[in-house]
Amino acid sequence: EIVLTQSPATLSLSPGEGATLSCRASQSVSRYLAWYQQKPGQAPRLVISDASNRATGIPARFSGSGSGTDFTLTISSLEPEDFAVYYCQQRSTWPLTFGGGTKVEIK
């Protein structure tokens, strides 16, 4: 099973600041990695697919990068609605797995 390790667990930032979230895979997943955003009481929402493709309706301040085992989700300037938990997920190998999540909270 591919283990995805996200860091940091919590990121405390102010609106307008930039955020950098990391996801490391225990073995190469090529570019088969996605990022999801989840707000309290809501279902997750796809943000980035295939490591760097923004999903429909996702603002340009969100960007993804990486390949192989190291991936990054960057939010260039945090808006109030961006404070949430972000999960990475791989679909390179069964079973599909998620990272443990990074909570982006208001400082």
Added chain:
Amino acid sequence: DVQLVESGGGLVQPGGSMRLSCAASGFRFSNYAMNWVRQSPGKGLEWLSYIRSSDNAIFYADSVRGRFTISRDNAKDSLYLQMTSLRVEDTAVYYCARANQGESGWFDPWGLGTLVTVSP
């Protein structure tokens, strides 16, 4: 609008069974693979099962293989999860999610989820 609506959750005793349903609308259900994902209270996401439409190929997470059964009825635009031998640790919100590229792809969209509570 593409929509997924889960139902069938509730309270069940350990060792019991429950069947979840997911009603799809707004897209050609038969063209897409589907998944179940769960989230235990205050915890992260766990993928459980996948079913392909073209040949009904199925995959399970080790944690549920042999206890849970995924199925679909394309004529009813519906996905199901039959859960047996339920354990306290199966308590979670259960989501259905479409594979967004037909036979494969990412989880998009997700339903709102249905809560399953396993407790004596």
